[in-house]
Amino acid sequence: MLTKREELFGGTPDEYLSHKEKYENSTRKAVILFSLLRKIQEENNTDLTNYRNLLSGVLGASISQDGSPFGLHYIMFMPVFMSQADEEQQERWLHRALNCSIIGSYAQTELGHGTFIRGLETTATYDPSTQEFVLHSPTLTSYKWWPGGLGNTANYCIVIAQLYSKGECHGIHSFIVQVRDEDTHMPLPGIKVGEIGVKMGLNAVNNGFIGFENVRIPRTNMLMKHAKILEDGTYVKSKNSKLIYGAMVFVRVVIVFDSVNYLAKAITVATRYSAVRRQSQLKEGEPERQILDYVTQQDKILTAIAGCFAMKMNARMLWDTFNVINDQLHKGNMERLGELHALACCLKAISTSDSSLFTARCRVSCGGHGYMVSSTLPATSALTTASCTYEGDNTVLLLQTARFLLKTWRQIDTGPLTPTVEYLKTVSAPGFSYKWENSIEGIIRGFQIVSMKKISSCLNLMTAKVMSGMSQADAWNTISIQLVSAGESHCRAIVISTFHEDMSKAMRSMSASLAEVMGQLVELYAVYWTLERLGDLLEYTSISGADVVKLRSWYEELLRKIRPNAVGLVDAFDIIDELLQSTLGAYDGRVYERLMEEALKSPLNAEPVNQSFHKYLKPFMQGKL
Ligand SMILES: CCCCCCCC/C=C\CCC/C=C/C(=O)SCCNC(=O)CCNC(=O)[C@H](O)C(C)(C)COP(=O)(O)OP(=O)(O)OC[C@H]1O[C@@H](n2cnc3c(N)ncnc32)[C@H](O)[C@@H]1OP(=O)(O)O
Numbered sequence: 076m077l078t079k080r081e082e083l084f085g086g087t088p089d090e091y092l093s094h095k096e097k098y099e100n101s102t103r104k105a106v107i108l109f110s111l112l113r114k115i116q117e118e119n120n121t122d123l124t125n126y127r128n129l130l131s132g133v134l135g136a137s138i139s140q141d142g143s144p145f146g147l148h149y150i151m152f153m154p155v156f157m158s159q160a161d162e163e164q165q166e167r168w169l170h171r172a173l174n175c176s177i178i179g180s181y182a183q184t185e186l187g188h189g190t191f192i193r194g195l196e197t198t199a200t201y202d203p204s205t206q207e208f209v210l211h212s213p214t215l216t217s218y219k220w221w222p223g224g225l226g227n228t229a230n231y232c233i234v235i236a237q238l239y240s241k242g243e244c245h246g247i248h249s250f251i252v253q254v255r256d257e258d259t260h261m262p263l264p265g266i267k268v269g270e271i272g273v274k275m276g277l278n279a280v281n282n283g284f285i286g287f288e289n290v291r292i293p294r295t296n297m298l299m300k301h302a303k304i305l306e307d308g309t310y311v312k313s314k315n316s317k318l319i320y321g322a323m324v325f326v327r328v329v330i331v332f333d334s335v336n337y338l339a340k341a342i343t344v345a346t347r348y349s350a351v352r353r354q355s356q357l358k359e360g361e362p363e364r365q366i367l368d369y370v371t372q373q374d375k376i377l378t379a380i381a382g383c384f385a386m387k388m389n390a391r392m393l394w395d396t397f398n399v400i401n402d403q404l405h406k407g408n409m410e411r412l413g414e415l416h417a418l419a420c421c422l423k424a425i426s427t428s429d430s431s432l433f434t435a436r437c438r439v440s441c442g443g444h445g446y447m448v449s450s451t452l453p454a455t456s457a458l459t460t461a462s463c464t465y466e467g468d469n470t471v472l473l474l475q476t477a478r479f480l481l482k483t484w485r486q487i488d489t490g491p492l493t494p495t496v497e498y499l500k501t502v503s504a505p506g507f508s509y510k511w512e513n514s515i516e517g518i519i520r521g522f523q524i525v526s527m528k529k530i531s532s533c534l535n536l537m538t539a540k541v542m543s544g545m546s547q548a549d550a551w552n553t554i555s556i557q558l559v560s561a562g563e564s565h566c567r568a569i570v571i572s573t574f575h576e577d578m579s580k581a582m583r584s585m586s587a588s589l590a591e592v593m594g595q596l597v598e599l600y601a602v603y604w605t606l607e608r609l610g611d612l613l614e615y616t617s618i619s620g621a622d623v624v625k626l627r628s629w630y631e632e633l634l635r636k637i638r639p640n641a642v643g644l645v646d647a648f649d650i651i652d653e654l655l656q657s658t659l660g661a662y663d664g665r666v667y668e669r670l671m672e673e674a675l676k677s678p679l680n681a682e683p684v685n686q687s688f689h690k691y692l693k694p695f696m697q698g699k700l
Pocket residue numbers: 133134137142143145146147149150151181183184189190191192193223280317320321323324330333412413416464465466467468471472475478479482
């Protein structure tokens with residue numbers, strides 16, 4: 076009789092399963108795991124604020140690097156319900172979703188549209204005679220495409236469609252739709268649903284497609300916490316049309332935490348492997364050195380560790396900011412919605428692009444063995460690159476942040492600014508002067524000045540182009556590279572300052588030795604990004620060549636200081652081997668034995684001579700083919 080642990084972590088490695096077997100195996104594991112989580116959930120009431128704890132359990136427990144067919148149920152279906160469904164609808168469905176007696180997905184993206192959601196083609200037309208909506212996919216491009224779990228798993232999904240009533244289009248709204256029979260799991264009439272095929276990664280998420288042929292759903296299946304359709308078809312609009320976007324903000328907040336978790340796995344593997352792997356002699360006649368002793372290896376890995384700690388603290392800040400503003404939204408105060416959206420956009424974009432960049436570096440830092448699937452680095456790389464796209468393409472999200480920053484800059488003199496942008500007032504105040512200094516505070520100030528000057532420059536460029544006769548939209552597109560750069564600079568200034576401030580607070584309750592190491596990580600992160608963004612700093616601040624020489628020495632000194640604590644820092648992530656699932660990163664350091672053990676599991680090692688020898692090779696080698 077297998078133990079739960081053996082059931083979850085034993086059996087044929089996923090990499091040797093077919094696409095279909097991988098899905099079936101993931102579903103088998105998911106029901107084991109989420110039965111345990113369901114028990115935990117039943118003891119707690121659930122609203123959006125305490126929901127993230129459950130979600131971090133779900134994400135942390137998602138034991139496959141290929142994701143889980145239940146992912147979207149937890150990550151989007153339920154949060155959207157909590158933020159978009161009215162009380163009666165939550166009463167009717169949320170408990171069933173929480174105890175997994177229904178499994179949901181979130182169907183927004185279509186074959187033809189992902190970013191431009193106002194261009195979605197799926198329609199929901201209200202029929203007052205029957206008090207129903209008619210859901211329809213008018214074109215192939217209107218088919219929903221990508222929703223996780225929709226292929227074979229979910230029996231309900233939230234569909235985002237253009238709402239029509241009394242001949243008028245009211246834009247996109249959310250609807251809950253049953254897609255499969257709860258007993259037979261057969262697709263319901265008028266519904267064409269399936270799985271989209273093999274992807275670069277996340278191949279257990281069961282991403283699907285769905286098309287509707289005049290499918291009728293009750294009026295009360297429109298999620299009506301904000302906007303409503305009355306029985307006679309009268310449309311009652313939301314207090315704020317942007318509230319429909321609320322769930323995307325929540326998921327972006329979750330994804331920042333996710334990106335930290337994925338990066339933590341990758342750097343745990345790369346750091347431990349770099350301590351085990353010996354290669355080349357630093358000095359003739361000496362034993363081969365741990366590759367972690369090479370400064371170029373430290374440059375790849377220690378900066379990733381610092382980045383992981385930095386983003387973890389920013390994820391917490393974002394979550395706290397989300398809760399504060401979400402409470403205000405519930406009380407009808409929309410004042411900071413735009414700021415929250417801009418912050419969630421840029422932190423989602425920067426956390427996922429950093430995580431993708433550093434994970435790829437971890438992969439190459441492990442040489443050939445880092446290219447083995449059994450190292451788990453290829454899967455983590457595939458995962459982190461996906462996160463640069465899902466829940467909003469990073470470029471598009473940074474443009475959203477830039478849109479907010481330009482709006483803020485236009486109003487800079489009309490009154491106080493909200494917390495995440497008040498630095499713009501400080502560094503642009505009359506009489507403010509700043510001379511570059513090689514210190515954490517000096518670096519933060521430098522990044523804030525770069526951000527402010529980029530925003531100001533973008534607005535001036537826009538104004539000049541529009542004055543020259545260019546349309547607003549063309550002017551925006553023409554300078555969009557600089558707009559993205561302004562969004563990134565704003566975010567980097569926030570990440571460094573938050574890391575410094577929050578870590579400084581945390582260090583007060585640490586031992587002196589631990590505080591010293593944490594302080595080194597903050598400095599390493601700040602100095603690394605200063606060297607990475609030298610062009611901006613040379614353009615907008617008084618940093619000099621001499622400052623740069625000193626910065627480089629400071630950087631190399633920090634690598635030297637942090638090296639002895641590298642393994643301890645990643646051990647502190649405390650990721651158990653079963654979740655790490657890596658031949659290179661296992662706690663016991665038996666890298667070579669594990670590589671061989673995993674290789675022997677390959678079906679191609681089941682017999683000494685593969686059948687292709689007799690069928691193909693032998694006749695070929697004998698000239699008979
Ligand atoms: C069990 C374990 C499982 C583990 C599995 C691995 C983990 C996986 C983790 C997560 C899985 C994720 C699954 C993925 C799900 C999805 O991808 S769902 C689909 C997501 N799609 C998007 O994000 C679409 C992106 N596009 C947009 O958001 C918008 O189209 C837009 C880019 C913002 C542009 O829209 P629009 O043209 O309408 O907007 P603008 O004209 O630019 O601005 C209009 C005003 O609206 C404000 N706005 C826009 N968005 C929001 C928002 N989200 N919140 C608040 N306000 C918003 C914008 O600021 C403008 O306001 P203004 O006029 O005042 O300036």
